[in-house]
Amino acid sequence: MKLSNATLSQLPADVARPGYDRTALRPGIVHIGCGNFHRAHMAVYLDDLFAKGLGHDWAILGAGVRAADGQMRGALAAQDYLSSVIELAPGAHKARVVGAMTGFVQVQPGNAALIAAMADPAIRIVSLTVTEGGYYIDPTTGTFSPEHPDIRRDAANPERPDTAFGAIISALAARRAKGIPPFTVMCCDNVPHNGHVTRDAVVGLCRLSNPELAAWIAASVAFPNSMVDRITPATGPRERAMAADMGLDDAAPVTCEPFRQWVMEDHFPAGRPPLEQVGVTFTPHVDAFETMKIRILNGGHAIIAYPGGLADIEHVHEAMADAQILAFVDAVLTREVLPIVPPVPGVDLSDYKALIIQRFSNPEVADTVRRLCLDGSNRQPKFIVPSIRDGLAAGRDVAGLVLASALWCRYCFGESESGAVIEPNDPNWDRLQDRARAAKAHPAEWLAMPEVYGDLVSNPKLVVAFDRALTAVWQHGSRAAMAAYLERRA
Template identity: 40%
Template sequence: MGIVHLGLGAFHRAHQAVYLERYRSRTGDLSWGVSAANLRRGVSLVDRLNDAKDRYHVAEYQNSETVTLREVGVIEEALFTGQGSDHAWGRDLDILLARLSAPNTRIVTLTVTEKGYFLNPSSGELLQNDPMIQADINHPSFPRTAPGILVEALKRRRAAGLNAFTVLCCDNMPNNGRRTRHAVIQLACIQDAALADWIAHHVAFPSSMVDRIVPAMTDQDFAALKRLGLDDPNAVVCETFSQWVVEDDFPMGRPSWEVEGVTMVSDVAPFETMKLRMLNGSHSLLAYLGALADIDTVFDAVSREPFRRLLRRYMGYEVTPTLVMPDEVDLNAYAASLLARFANDSLRHRLHQIAMDGSQKLPQRWLQVAEANLASGHSTACVALGLAGWIRYTAGTTLSGQMFKVDDPLSETFASIHQANKDDGALIDAFFALEAVVPRSIAQHQGFKHQVCDAYRTLTEHGIEQALANLEW
């Protein structure tokens, strides 16, 4: 096995694993098998995959009438290192660390979500006081986090005189390779300055941009697959579209991904920023505003013209001025393609799923857009409305009063802020004071704060339709 993957979720199985499966089928090169591990949750998936000899199916939907079924077998081992039902950690940790320390392991890929790197979303610094990071500092040979596991594995490789593997982050973060590098080196420095220096000089951390819509599986999805003759509890559904842009920095070698359509570049940043702000930023607008209006899915939201107008205005007038792209990239065409993808009637991509972990996502999806536009004098109306919607969403009820769980690392903080601040202005001030989320330049911009407060009052007093109508010229 040449690759170890951390974060065995649906996205990895529908994206990176599919590229590698196609590559192996095309070339016959079996040296790039994958050992994949879940680090915190998902033990039942790991066990089911092991029972199925690590094979599963991917259903790629062009629309509700056209689907391609693909069997994937590139994952050769599924492991779990999180907390089990007996409350003990690290069931398969020894196996995972052995795989990471093996000479034939040349690449480590990650999809552990933004919060899995334990970085302050606003400053990018390691959250050294987080209990999980503290556990890795106090017990480095028994790590729980992705940064801790990488540090321990690299320490073992260094001690054994082995070359370092390449670390490829595949999560939706700007400069994701550099942010991963920062987390790993900061944690290593606390343990051993010489190790941190070795990592800084010997480990490659290329950045990447990944794009494929992969909703969480529902009973409806499994029932649809059964009607097609497929009974696979490990199956995932996704759209037909897939994109992967990777910085080509792999000292230990890599698969020839480009033969399967992967774009290998020297700098992924323009593509990464475009995708985060246009696709993911649009998704977040739909998630918070749509969920507040009791809308269930992306498809349901973009089926309503006011939401389509919102996205067109956001992408065209607020995001596009902040992007500097290669000449061959047509941003208007890209925006149109996103609206078409969102309108895929076969994907039930739930808005509450997209709304998870907003505190970790919004700085790079919206707030960097707002910073740039406030400096240049461009519009910030859509981001202001989105931020107002997010603040209202964190109260845990829709505008009609339906309750839901706020799934976010800062959910307890949000609840305390809402409890303590009943006045709209005080509430907005309290959220703007969250240094882990809101950059200082945004927090101190009174004009933008007033814009968010006005949007919040419109949402709560007059509803979504009026808030969207207020964006019209």
């Protein structure tokens, strides 16, 4: 039965549904980028809040700026903006229908409808999940790039912006002109210091066309930092079949692990929903939680990904069932990452690592190794290289982290160790593949990417360690290289 308001009462009894009157909801948030993660994370927290009878003027108005967002709008509009979310605990699936979204702005060139929606005084938060690579960061400097073609285009045409940031600027300008207080801009992407990064993108773009407005935005608009966490695989035939088996005819079902976490700075001048009532942590120490998560969870994913990919392993839980890969990720996290992660209030880092290992091993999620390997050129500088840098600065051994980076290089060669072709899996795949092939004979060629390794390209300890690691991988294979690391550090 097609998911809709009219069919909610006819869903199977074991499928949870909105515990509130959706007609009483009023949008207070415009969210740009309504993919799987948003609908399994922020939308679920708000659904829980509304079920408590709280915050009914904080419903979500979906939005987007890409063609894919238009397709999502069509799928969700056909089912009254309802989404099914299936939590995949080991041995048990639990489905719910989430009703926190009440509409979806028309997706169009120039974003006039989106700008008008954000200019509405009822909207007090504009939130984003536009992917880790969507913030126009110069890979060499790690800061906002005003030279990106998208940015140059918006700067030349501020009245018809194509980017989310250009649309936000136009909406803020409209509110300012009418004396309407600015909304808070809340990034929900997995980006270090995500509030600062979003502020840099908005203010940096605005400076190119209207420096005076940019100064007002910098002084008047809040961009709170946050840390978000929930493993949410891509939706494919398996996930659609799973929803159908549970009695859900959903054009865009979402599956996810049971665990979720959201940590935020409490900086919302225009107000916010009382999300602390449903488990969100508000703290001035977001940086500590963020570093813990990025170094241990995201870093752990990167450590698993490339030995799994080279071994032709399809799923993450299958990689975790491989005794050697499990031992490798556990050893690198324990010996090289945990000692350099700053303390986190109320958290035991060893317990957190154990939780991460447990989450990675969940067979129901069926997250893919290929997804973890995706976009290494953007992820390695965030998830692995900072730990290498801090370890070297502290005089610690970083052999396992360096080996993980060497395995990324070997993966980018484009063949697994069985000789199977690895299809392109990075926006910069061709360049990475050329460099990986050159590095087979001259490992230092791989390090000569300042956008990834920064000034570490000239660090003699890293150069020697990487040469040793990549040479061992090519001469003896990834398994022998991991075994040597584990034996040497035992």
